[in-house]
Amino acid sequence: MQKWPDDDVILFDGVCIFCSRWVRFVAQRDTTKRFRFTPIQSDYGAKLARTFGIDADDPDTNAVVHGGEVFMKSDAALTVLSHLPGWSWTHALFAVPKPLRNAMYGLIAHNRYRIFGKYDACFVPDADLRARVIE
Template sequence: MSKWPDEDVILFDGVCIFCSRWVRFVATRDTARRFRFTPIQSDYGAKLAQTFGIDPDDPDTNAVVHGGEVFMKSDAALTVLSQLPGWGWVRALFAVPRPLRNAVYNLVARNRYRIFGKYDACFVPDAELRARVIE
């Protein structure tokens, strides 16, 4: 895949309560405000999803563009966390084999609506976070 023009963009399922909490978790800790966010339900998010091979109508992963590359599943989560102040230690988790990490990721992803719930529509961030959302 060619390099993506936008940097440090997190693609997430905007109707998933767990995913929306993940965005708020990252935004709160991202003191440099480097990450921006796009719900898969937005035009921009759907375009990214399709480019990355993610079904916008049935997303099974979040994704992050970082360093011009696309990371998905556990690689995406660890890449994002490792960039946050005080969270560099998570880089050590890259030593866990990807198939094992992704098995855990997939288990949560498959059951996220049942465990955490689902919004009727994309969550609406507060004004500060809204400035970092790409639609």
């Protein structure tokens, strides 16, 4: 697996309402401010996406770099959740077979714009969250 120099970086689709809510969800619960965020539409996010084979024009996953490695789809979501204070119980969900987890993830990812909507431009976080965004 390819390494990435920055750690605990979440790559997300910045125009996806669901994805942006995910970022706010994580940021509110990440009391130690461990995770940082990068929209795939930013220069940094596009470079990260290209490095790991994610189509920046039609992303089908978010990703997280943790421990120098990239995790995608359900592995990304569970890796993030299991490192949030009070959410370590979600680590047990790794026991669910990965094909089943990724099938559920893919169903939501494929329909996210239709179900949740899409911003016209990348969402702009508040000042506190803005300090944790890498562009």
